[in-house]
Amino acid sequence: xxxxxxxxxxxxxxxIKITKIGAGYTWPGHIALKLYPSLFKDPHFKxxxxxxxxxxxxxxxxxTKLITHIFxxxxxxxxxNKSGANLLNGIASSLxxxxxxxxxxxxxxxxxxxxELTLPELLRNIPPTVLVLLNLSRDQxxxxxxxxxxxSKWEDSVKALDAQTxxxxxxxxxxxxxxxxxxxxxxxxxxxxVTTLHLTKLVGDFNAKNVNASITVASLLGVSKEQSLVxxxxxxxxxxxxxxxxxxxKLFHLFLAKNPTSFNNNLELLLANELSPDTxxxxxxxxxxxxxxxxxxxxxxxxxxxxxxxxxxxxIAGSRCLDMAIRxxxxxxxxxxxxxxxxxxxxxxxxxxxxxxxxxxxFPNYSAMLDVREVLLGRQIL
Amino acid sequence: MNNKLSIAxxxxxxxxxxxxxxxxxxxxxxxxxxxxxxxxxxxxxxxGFDASFxxxxxxxxxxxxxxxxxxxxxxxxxxxxxxxxREYTENNGVGLYICGSYxxxxxxxxxxxxxxxxxxxxxxxxxxxxxxxxxxxxxxTQAELSEIITNDPVFKNVNKLDTTLVGFENxxxxxxxxxxxxxxxxVVVGHGNNSEDKTEGAxxxxxxxTYFHGPFLARNPHFADYLIAQALQISGEELPxxxxxxIIAAHTASKKLKQ
Numbered sequence: 001x002x003x004x005x006x007x008x009x010x011x012x013x014x015x016i017k018i019t020k021i022g023a024g025y026t027w028p029g030h031i032a033l034k035l036y037p038s039l040f041k042d043p044h045f046k047x048x049x050x051x052x053x054x055x056x057x058x059x060x061x062x063x064t065k066l067i068t069h070i071f072x073x074x075x076x077x078x079x080x081n082k083s084g085a086n087l088l089n090g091i092a093s094s095l096x097x098x099x100x101x102x103x104x105x106x107x108x109x110x111x112x113x114x115x116e117l118t119l120p121e122l123l124r125n126i127p128p129t130v131l132v133l134l135n136l137s138r139d140q141x142x143x144x145x146x147x148x149x150x151x152s153k154w155e156d157s158v159k160a161l162d163a164q165t166x167x168x169x170x171x172x173x174x175x176x177x178x179x180x181x182x183x184x185x186x187x188x189x190x191x192x193x194v195t196t197l198h199l200t201k202l203v204g205d206f207n208a209k210n211v212n213a214s215i216t217v218a219s220l221l222g223v224s225k226e227q228s229l230v231x232x233x234x235x236x237x238x239x240x241x242x243x244x245x246x247x248x249x250k251l252f253h254l255f256l257a258k259n260p261t262s263f264n265n266n267l268e269l270l271l272a273n274e275l276s277p278d279t280x281x282x283x284x285x286x287x288x289x290x291x292x293x294x295x296x297x298x299x300x301x302x303x304x305x306x307x308x309x310x311x312x313x314x315x316i317a318g319s320r321c322l323d324m325a326i327r328x329x330x331x332x333x334x335x336x337x338x339x340x341x342x343x344x345x346x347x348x349x350x351x352x353x354x355x356x357x358x359x360x361x362x363f364p365n366y367s368a369m370l371d372v373r374e375v376l377l378g379r380q381i382l
Numbered sequence: 383m384n385n386k387l388s389i390a391x392x393x394x395x396x397x398x399x400x401x402x403x404x405x406x407x408x409x410x411x412x413x414x415x416x417x418x419x420x421x422x423x424x425x426x427x428x429x430g431f432d433a434s435f436x437x438x439x440x441x442x443x444x445x446x447x448x449x450x451x452x453x454x455x456x457x458x459x460x461x462x463x464x465x466x467x468r469e470y471t472e473n474n475g476v477g478l479y480i481c482g483s484y485x486x487x488x489x490x491x492x493x494x495x496x497x498x499x500x501x502x503x504x505x506x507x508x509x510x511x512x513x514x515x516x517x518x519x520x521x522x523t524q525a526e527l528s529e530i531i532t533n534d535p536v537f538k539n540v541n542k543l544d545t546t547l548v549g550f551e552n553x554x555x556x557x558x559x560x561x562x563x564x565x566x567x568x569v570v571v572g573h574g575n576n577s578e579d580k581t582e583g584a585x586x587x588x589x590x591x592t593y594f595h596g597p598f599l600a601r602n603p604h605f606a607d608y609l610i611a612q613a614l615q616i617s618g619e620e621l622p623x624x625x626x627x628x629i630i631a632a633h634t635a636s637k638k639l640k641q
Contacts, residue, residue, distance in 0.1 A: 141400050142520050142552055146448040286639075292522065293550045295596025298404030322632035326600050329628065330404070330411050337628065 002044060003103065005036045009096040026085050029092030040088075040125035045095050049076060049109040049221055051126060053119065056134025058262050059210045060086065060113035062202075063134060065238040066214035067111045073231035074223050079107035084366075086115045088122065109221075116150050117143075120157040127161060130217055132168040133179065134209065138299065139259040140291030151175060158182045168216050170209055190216045196225075200232045203242055203274045206265040240369040245376045248352045250360055252376055253277060257363035258290065260299035266363055267301065270308040277361035280309055281351065282328075283344055283368035284318040290366050294320045297327045305331045313357055315339045317347040318368050344371045386419040387613055390436075392444040392463075392483070394424050396455045400552075402445025402480055404597030405606075409441065412603070413610055415624055427458045436466045439475070441613040446481030446595055456499070459486065464502050471504050476613040477589040480598060484583070484591030485509045485555055505586050506560030516577075520552045522639040523572030523594055525582040530564055531608070539618030540607035542626065546570065547582075547602050548636035549594025557593075559584055566592055571641050588612050601633045 009028035016024035032039055049071070054064045061084075068080045081094040091112050099105050114122055116136070123131075133154070136147050144150060155178055158167065163185035169176045171189035180187050190212035197208040211232065218228045237243050245252045253275060257263040269275045286292045309328065314335050316324050321340050328335055341347050344364075351357055364372050391406050410420045423439070425431055447455070471477065485491050487505040492498050494513025501508075525547050531537050532545045547567050556576035559565060565575070566583030574582035574593065583592035590609075592598060599606040603626050611618040 138400065142550075146399075146450075148448055148450050293400070293552065293596065295401040295404075295550060298401030298407065298597040298600070299398075302407060322628060322635055323600070325628050326632055327404075327597075330408055330600070332411075340628075 001036055002042050003101075005032045005039065006096060006099055006101070006103065008032065008035070009093070010101075013093075013097055025082055026087070026089040026093055028096055029094070030089035032096055033088060033092050038125075039092055040095075040122070044099060044103045045105060045110075045126075047079070047105055047108055047110045050129030051110045051112070052130045052132065052217060053112055053114045053122065053128045054132045054134065054213075055114045055116055055119045056132075057116065057137045057139045057259065058206070058265075059134045059213075061238045062207065062241050063132065063210040063213050064111050064113040066210060066232065066235065067217050069235050070214060070218045070223055070228050070231045071109050071111070071221070073234075074218075074227070076109045077107040079105070079110040081112050084370075086113045087118050091118075091122065117153075120153050123157045123161060127165055129164075130166045130168060130220055131158075131161070132213055132217060133170070133176065134213060135170055135173055135261075136175065137259065137261040138296065139261075140293075141296075142291055142293045143288075147175075151178070155179055155182045161185070166220055168213060168220070170213070172209075188216050188220065196229060196232075199229050200235055202235070202237060204265060204269050205272075206268075240364070240373065245373075247348075247376045250351065250357060252281075252360045252362055252372075254362045254364070254369065254372065256366070256369050257282075258365045260296050263297075263300045263363065264304060266361075267304040267308045270361065271304060275361055277312065277359040279313040279315065279351065279354070279357040279360045281315045281317070281347070281360050281362045282324050283316070283362065283364040283372060284320045284324040285365055285368045285371070286320045287367045290368070294323050297324060300327070302331045306333060309333050313339075313354065315347050315351055315360075317341055317344040318364075344368065345375045348372070348375050385614070386421065387413045387441060387610065388439050389420065389422045389441045389443060390425055390439040391422055392425045392442065393427075393447070393451070393455045393459075394445075395426050396451035397445040397447035397483060399446045399448055399451075399481070399595070401596040405445070405478065405480070405599045406443050408597065408599045408606055409443075409610060412606055412624065416621055418610075418614070425463075427455060431463065431466070433466060433469075436470050436475075439470070440615075441609065442467070442470065442475060442477035442589075444477070444479050444483035446483060452482050452486075456486075460500070460502070467502060468504050471587060471589045474588045476609060478598075478609060479589065479591045481553055481593055481595045484593065485557060487589075487591055488557065489560075491555060504589075505584055505591060506562040507557055507584055507591075508560075509555040509557045511555045516556070518552065518554045519556070519573035519577055519593070521550070521572055521641040522636070523547075523549045523551050523574070523582070523641070524570040524637055525567035525572070525574065525594075526570055527567045527605075528565055528585065530585055531566075534608075536611050536616075536618045537604070537608050540611050540621055541604040542623055543604045543630055543633060546633075546637070547592075547594060547598075547605060548633055548639075549592075549598050549601070550596060551593045552595060553593050557584075562586075566590055571637075601629065601636050603629050603633070
C-alpha cells in the first residue's frame, strides 16, 4: 500500500508541475490521506536527527525558517513544509515528496509549522522529537473559536505525549503553565530577550522570541547557541514577513498582518522608526482562509494606528477595503477615496504612478499577501 | 436636552470578544464630530459603582466575551450590578448589549449539559445551547429593523440610509423571546436569535440586544445615531449629518456578502 501511495503522490505532483496548475502543493498529501488514512503512522518516515513541530498563532513560518536555516548551515538535509501548507495535507505532501521510490527519506531532519487546530490530530499520529509552542492570541474566531478552547485541546494532546518528546515553550506566556504541567517529559523555555535578535537582520522585537525559540531547539539537537548565531547572521526574512520587493521605482516592504497581534506588532515597527516608509498600503480580504469575519480590525490599537498613519500617504485594497477604510476613519484618519479599491493590482498601479511615494510598507492579511506577491513578483506561492 | 454623552462601558477587560469595543469608539467619534462632549467610564469587577454613578450615565454598553471572561464577571454582575442595571433599564436608560451580555440580560442560559445559569431577568427571553446537536450560528448577517424602531420619529430623523442592519454573528446559544419583549429586527440573511423564528435581537424600552457582534455599529451608522439621539433625549433633528459616504457604501456592499 505504502509504495502505491508514494508512487501516486509523486505522479500527482509531476502532473501538477507539468500542467503548471500551480497552487497544487497540498494535493498529493490530500489524496494520499484519503486512500491511506494511517499514512502518518507509516514506519518509512524516519528522520535520523528527528522531527520538529512548531505551532502558535504568530511566528510559525519565521521560526520554522530560522530552525531550518540553522540546521542547513550545520550540514543537515532539512525537510520543511512550504509556508501555509501547514494542515495535514500539506505535511503529508512534504513527507511523501521527500521519500524516494525505495521508501527512504532524503532528509535527516524534518521541521514542520503546524496549524493550531491541526496540531492535536498530528500529535496523535506522529510523536515529534521537539514540540515548539510559540503563543496563542485571538485569530479567526469563526474558524478557531476561543483561545481557551485551543488551549484545552493542546493540553489534552500534550498529556497524551510520550515523555521522549521535548517541549519548548515561551516562558512569558502565563497560560502555557497548564501545558507545561501536563507534560511528562523535559521542558525548555525561551524568552523575549532582544540581545540575540539584534545579531540578526530581522526587524521587530516580536521576532526576539522566534529567534530565541530556534536557538533553544538547535541547542537541544547539538548546535551551540554561539554557532547558531553565526549561522543566523545570514538569515533572510520569510516571505511576506518583513520581505522587501523592488517593483518599478518603488520599494515594497511586506508585513503579514492577519490578526490584532501581528497588526499591532507591525504598527510598532513604524512607531519605533525601525521602518520609515512614506506610504502605507493595507489589504484586507475575507476569504475562508483569512476568516470571513473582519471584526478584529477594531482590536487594532486606535492610538497606534493613528500615530503610524497620520503623516503618511495611505492606500487600501482587498475585498473588505471599505471596512478597513472605515476603521481608519474612526481612528481619526482621512483617506483619499481614490486610493481605495478592491483589486490590489489596480491600487498597486496607483501607487506606481504616485511620484512622491518611494517606500511602501504593505500590511496584508493572509490571502491578500499572496495576491500582492503575485502582482509584485509575478507568481503565487501555494 | 442632555449635551453630554456619558458612556458606561461594562467589563471592557473581560467582555471584548473580537472588536466589540469598536462600538464605544464609533459612538464616541460620531458624537464628538457633532461637538457633543463625551465621557467614557470603564466599569469592571473592582470599579467603584453605585446609584449615584448610574445617575450620571446616559448610555450603557456591554459586549460578549470568551467563556473564561464571562465566568469571571458573572458573580460581580449578578451580585453587585443587577439591581442598578434593572432600574436603569426600566427607567428608559439607553443601552446596547451584544452576544454574551445580551444573553445575560435574559432569564437564564441553559448549557448543553443541562446546567442552568440564571441571568439578570431584565429582558424577557432565555437562551439554550444544544451542544453538538445544533451547529454554531456563524456568518454574515442582514436583518430588517422592527417597526417599533422604523416608526419612531427619532429614528426617522437620524436615518439617512435604509431600514436594515448588517453584521456578523458567531454564537452557539439560541435565544427565544418571551411575550414582553420585541425583536430588534427580522432576519433576511443569517440565523438571528435561534435560526427558527426569523427574529434577531431584542428591544425592551430603550435597551437593545443583538447577536450582530464585534463593531456592529461600524456599518450601521443610522442605528448608532439613533442610540446617540435617545441617550441625549433629543429628537434627532439636532444631529447634523456626517460625511458617511464610505460607510454607506460599506453598508450597501455588505448586503451582497454571502452568509
